Amino acid sequence: MTANLKDLIDALPQEAKDERPNGAEIPREELQKIFADLARRPLPVGSFHRLWTVGELSTQVTLAYLALWVRQWFSDSTAKKQRLVETNLRVALKLIHSLGYLRGAAAKLGQALGSLPEIIPDEIVQTLDRFHFDAPPMHFSLLREMVSNELGGDPERLFKSFDKEPFAAASIGQVHRARLKSGEVVAVKIQYPGIARTIDSDIRNISALLFPARLSKDWEYTKAQFEEVHRMLKLEVDYVHEAENMRLAREIFDAADGIVIPRVFEKYSTARVLTMEYLEGSHLREFLARRPSQASRNAFATKIYEAWTRMYRSGMGYADPHSGNYLFMRDGRLGLLDFGCVQRYTPEELELLRMAERLLDEPEVLPALLRRAGLSEKQIANKDCLLVMRKSCDWALEPLRVTGPFDFTADHLKRGLEIYSELALKRYTRGHPVFVYWNRTIIGIRVLMYQLRAKVEMRKVFSM
Numbered sequence: 001m002t003a004n005l006k007d008l009i010d011a012l013p014q015e016a017k018d019e020r021p022n023g024a025e026i027p028r029e030e031l032q033k034i035f036a037d038l039a040r041r042p043l044p045v046g047s048f049h050r051l052w053t054v055g056e057l058s059t060q061v062t063l064a065y066l067a068l069w070v071r072q073w074f075s076d077s078t079a080k081k082q083r084l085v086e087t088n089l090r091v092a093l094k095l096i097h098s099l100g101y102l103r104g105a106a107a108k109l110g111q112a113l114g115s116l117p118e119i120i121p122d123e124i125v126q127t128l129d130r131f132h133f134d135a136p137p138m139h140f141s142l143l144r145e146m147v148s149n150e151l152g153g154d155p156e157r158l159f160k161s162f163d164k165e166p167f168a169a170a171s172i173g174q175v176h177r178a179r180l181k182s183g184e185v186v187a188v189k190i191q192y193p194g195i196a197r198t199i200d201s202d203i204r205n206i207s208a209l210l211f212p213a214r215l216s217k218d219w220e221y222t223k224a225q226f227e228e229v230h231r232m233l234k235l236e237v238d239y240v241h242e243a244e245n246m247r248l249a250r251e252i253f254d255a256a257d258g259i260v261i262p263r264v265f266e267k268y269s270t271a272r273v274l275t276m277e278y279l280e281g282s283h284l285r286e287f288l289a290r291r292p293s294q295a296s297r298n299a300f301a302t303k304i305y306e307a308w309t310r311m312y313r314s315g316m317g318y319a320d321p322h323s324g325n326y327l328f329m330r331d332g333r334l335g336l337l338d339f340g341c342v343q344r345y346t347p348e349e350l351e352l353l354r355m356a357e358r359l360l361d362e363p364e365v366l367p368a369l370l371r372r373a374g375l376s377e378k379q380i381a382n383k384d385c386l387l388v389m390r391k392s393c394d395w396a397l398e399p400l401r402v403t404g405p406f407d408f409t410a411d412h413l414k415r416g417l418e419i420y421s422e423l424a425l426k427r428y429t430r431g432h433p434v435f436v437y438w439n440r441t442i443i444g445i446r447v448l449m450y451q452l453r454a455k456v457e458m459r460k461v462f463s464m
Contacts, residue, residue, distance in 0.1 A: 034093065034096060034097045042138075042142060042193070042194075137166045137169035137174045138169075138174065138192060140164040140165075140166075140176075142193065143174070143190050143192070143193065145193070146190055146191065146193050146272060146273070147188075147190060147273060150270040150271075150272050150273040151268060151270065151273060155176075155178065155188075158268070159178045159179060159180060159181070159188075159268075160178075160179045160180060160181045160183070161178060161179045162176060162178040162179075162188070163176050163177045163178065164176070167187075168324075170324060170338075172191060172192065172195055172236055172237055172340065173189050173190050173191040173192055173195070174189070174190060174192070175187050175188065175189045175190075176188045176190065177278060178275075180265070180268070184265075184277070185278040186265060186268070186275050186276060186277060186278050187262070187275070187276055187277070187278045187279075188268070188273065188274070188275045189239070189273070189274040189275075189276070190272070190273055191237060191239065191272040191273070195237055196234070196237045199230075199233045199234065199237065203230050203233075218427070218429065218430045221374055221429075221430045221431065222429070224432075224433045225429075225431075225433050225436050227433070228433035228434075228436050228437070229436060232319070232341060232343070232437065235340065235341075235342075236340035236341055237272075237340070238271055238340075239269060239270065239271050239272060239273065239274040239340075240269075240270070240271050241340075242274060242338075242339050242340045242342075243264045243266070243269055243274060245316070245339035245340075245342040245344075246261055246262065246263075246264050246276070246339045247264065248314075248316065249261045249311060249316065249318075249336070249339060249342075250263070252310050252311060252314050253307075253310065257303075257306070257310075258303060258332060258333045258334060259303055259306065259307050259310075259333070259334050259336065260279060260327075260329070260333050260334065260335045260336065261335075261336050261339075262276040262277040262278075262279055262335070262337070263276060263277040264276050264277075265277075279327050279329070279335040279337075280327075280329065280330075281327030281328055281329040281330070281335050282327065282328045282329075283323060283324060283326070283327065283328070284323035284326065284328065284448070284451060284452075285323065286328075287300075287328035288451070288452075294453075294455070296332075297452045297453060297454050298405070298452075298454050298455050298456060299332065300328055300332075300334055300452065300454075301408075301448070301449050301452045301454030301455075301456050302454075302456050302457070302461060303333075303334040304321070304326060304334065304445065304448055304449075305445060305449075305456055305458060305461050305462075306461050306464070307334065307336055308321065308441070308445060309461055309462055309464070311342075312353075315344060315345050315350060316342055316343065316344055316345070317342060317343035317344075317345060317437060317438070317441060318336070318339075318341075318342055318441070319341045319342060319343050319437040319438075319440060319441050320338065320340075320341035320440075320441075320444065321441060321444035321445050321448060322444055322447070322448070323448065323451065324337070324338070325337050325338045326448075341437075343434070343437055345434070349432075349434040352369075352372055352373065352432055352434060353434065353438070355368075355369050355372060356369055356393075359393050359397060360397050360400055360401065363390070363393075363394075366386070366389065366390055366393060367380050367386070370386075370389060372432075373430075373431045373432045373435065374430055374431055374432055375430055375431065376430070379428070379430065384426070385426075385428050388419070388422055388423055388426060388428055389423075389428065391419050391422075392419045392420065392423060395412075395415060395416045395419050396416075396442050398412070399456070399458040399459075400458050400459045400462055401459070402458070402459065403459065404457060405455035405456060405457050406455065406456060406457070406458050407455050408446060408449035408450045408452075408453070408454055408455070408456070409450070410450065412446070412450070413446055413447065413450045416442075416443065416446060417443070420439070420443070
């Protein structure tokens with residue numbers, strides 16, 4: 001078992017114990033068995049196998065909450081609270097086991113659930129948040145052949161030293177610390193064998209599930225949005241593309257910005273292995289555990305938003321902002337990690353996004369924007385549709401309309417997620433594909449701001 005997984009097992013019960021009635025704890029032995037099992041299991045790539053695993057997980061979760069519902073009939077208020085916490089913990093373990101086994105797009109679902117504090121139960125959020133950087137890794141014996149095939153030799157021969165135990169693992173690959181023969185300490189990201197095939201399998205499964213939607217008038221737009229997700233997932237498993245994203249991003253910032261993007265070592269990088277400068281720092285959970293000052297939290301939150309803004313102004317969308325993609329460095333600098341999910345906007349997309357910016361001071365352009373984004377005249381004339389669309393835009397722009405620091409409270413986050421849920425439930429989802437990841441980015445950054453309890457002068461940063 002790797003050191004970081006042992007830390008995860010030791011930390012999870014204590015982190016959640018304070019929140020649980022009567023000291024309910026995650027069963028550590030069961031968690032250890034899960035990670036030991038996942039470490040040695042090869043990635044399932046077949047469409048049917050993956051679909052069956054997801055269906056089995058769905059059934060287990062449904063039955064767990066159904067059993068809770070029945071048991072609550074015969075419980076007092078204290079017992080109800082404890083049983084709810086215990087059920088949430090069991091569901092979290094089931095999610096970790098199944099999604100950790102599937103990895104890829106399925107693990108990204110776990111990441112998404114782990115990024116919804118105040119919405120998803122705390123026990124599940126605290127567990128699934130680890131998918132951002134502490135997902136159960138594969139045993140190195142399953143990845144050794146990948147390194148050898150990609151770099152032309154065993155890692156022990158190519159590097160001066162190479163840690164077989166990863167210090168980070170996520171949905172697409174895991175990261176090992178190494179030292180080049182020239183002396184530089186590097187982070188080597190190794191893609192899970194077969195991960196690209198799993199993405200195609202999951203896309204085929206989802207496409208089959210979406211078959212009834214083909215009869216909808218909005219199918220062409222749904223299809224375009226779905227294809228954009230598929231395109232971005234395919235780019236995430238192309239480390240050559242990620243290395244180029246990192247090179248482009250490094251050109252945007254200088255030392256005075258306090259925003260660091262690791263340097264790529266091209267000699268030791270391919271489409272499936274990415275070797276980059278090793279950055280020393282803490283992830284969000286560790287940073288917050290040190291009880292940083294409000295000023296420190298505000299400063300890092302400002303850098304998170306500035307990093308996104310500067311890249312956007314340069315035609316790039318850092319489209320996967322979550323706790324695992326940032327390092328909080330002791331000297332106050334912010335490290336940016338993982339540039340697989342980065343959009344490079346086309347001139348048409350930039351023109352559309354610039355038009356959306358105008359809503360900040362010209363709310364009357366909303367109907368024209370919706371028309372450009374693909375909504376029909378009937379939808380634009382629908383008062384309810386226009387109202388919900390305006391609410392979503394107002395929420396997204398709310399921090400930019402405040403002079404001075406904006407306080408990212410739980411209420412602000414909840415309102416936004418409720419508005420997006422309303423859009424989905426009322427099926428007001430027609431739109432240009434670029435907004436799929438644009439909206440995801442807005443929510444991701446707001447979650448980070450809330451987790452930091454930050455106050456940021458958003459308009460000032462956005463206008464720079």
